[in-house]
Amino acid sequence: MTRYVSVAPARLERWLSGFTERHGVTSYHVTPSRLSASAQDGSLAEIDVPFGPLEDLTPAGLVAHVLADRRLGVLLVRRGGYGAGVFVGGELVDSKVGSRHVQGTTKAGGWSQQRFARRRDNQAREAFAAATEVAVRILAPAKLDVLVCGGDRKAIDTVLEDPRLKDLVPLVRPPFLGVADPKQKVLEQAGVDALAVRIELTDPA
Numbered sequence: 001m002t003r004y005v006s007v008a009p010a011r012l013e014r015w016l017s018g019f020t021e022r023h024g025v026t027s028y029h030v031t032p033s034r035l036s037a038s039a040q041d042g043s044l045a046e047i048d049v050p051f052g053p054l055e056d057l058t059p060a061g062l063v064a065h066v067l068a069d070r071r072l073g074v075l076l077v078r079r080g081g082y083g084a085g086v087f088v089g090g091e092l093v094d095s096k097v098g099s100r101h102v103q104g105t106t107k108a109g110g111w112s113q114q115r116f117a118r119r120r121d122n123q124a125r126e127a128f129a130a131a132t133e134v135a136v137r138i139l140a141p142a143k144l145d146v147l148v149c150g151g152d153r154k155a156i157d158t159v160l161e162d163p164r165l166k167d168l169v170p171l172v173r174p175p176f177l178g179v180a181d182p183k184q185k186v187l188e189q190a191g192v193d194a195l196a197v198r199i200e201l202t203d204p205a
Helices: 009-023 059-067 110-138 153-160 184-195
Strands: 002-007 026-030 034-039 044-048 071-078 081-088 091-099 146-151 197-202
Touching: 002 009, 009 026, 009 034, 009 059, 009 197, 026 059, 034 059, 071 110, 071 153, 071 184, 081 110, 081 184, 091 110, 091 184, 110 153, 146 153, 146 184
Parallel strands: 071 146
Antiparallel strands: 002 197, 026 034, 034 044, 044 197, 071 081, 081 091
């Protein structure tokens, strides 16, 4: 059986110690992109290195890596809203959220449906344009180390196509966050989720 857990960077060292306490002597295989921990009872824990590559290929090296201070950017875009934030040491230091009305679907047919679709597309373009301007103002000058995105993938791609944001594209790293329409609290939680360490756990056969 495989399951997934997420832990805050500050809790990773204790979690690894607890894994050994629960499952017995543990051996590690560490690469620049992944840590695998195999326990005596057959349990397996695997961690994709966040914001890799990992340079110190040890469990302690991974702990130090996830605890390193980074300037993290978060960009959330959906049809109905957007948010951009800069996190330093896990603290939100600059942000902006906003919303634009985009109509839902309709069951009408014929000319009415076409007119509705055009209006909806125009509203979506306006929403993405507003999200782009916020990203340019908040994220572009922030000297980020990494950028995590979330919301709607097509919307994110549309925003990042802007030439003014070209320097951000190489900074994009997983995870891609699934979020509700971005509000301030959603953006704050996205920063927490972006930094969380995701662990894949496989129980003994």
